[in-house]
Amino acid sequence: MNKNDDNSQDFQVKLNPETVQILYTDTIFMNVNDDGVTFDICQKVGSLNQLQVVSRIGMSRDHAQKFVKKLSEILALTVGHSQTHGKDKN
Secondary structure: OOEOOOOOOEOOOOOOOOOOOOOOOOEEEEEEOOOOEEEEEEEEOOOOOOEEEEEEEEEOHHHHHHHHHHHHHHHHHOOOOOOOOOOOOO
């Protein structure tokens, strides 16, 4: 889905697979306050009680609500399918 719900613009996403990694996560810590949301994306390292933060992402509360809505829609539509969807720009 490459359309922005608010603006109906198409976006072309470019990435170099040789330099852009896919960062695996098995743990996410979320911090929410009146100003926004921060995600600490982590991987387990070694023993089960060690975590390495591989990425931090911050966004506004409004963007986080749009993200959750779109993720829920995509997960519901793609049960049993492997698909890639574009980003929903805030």
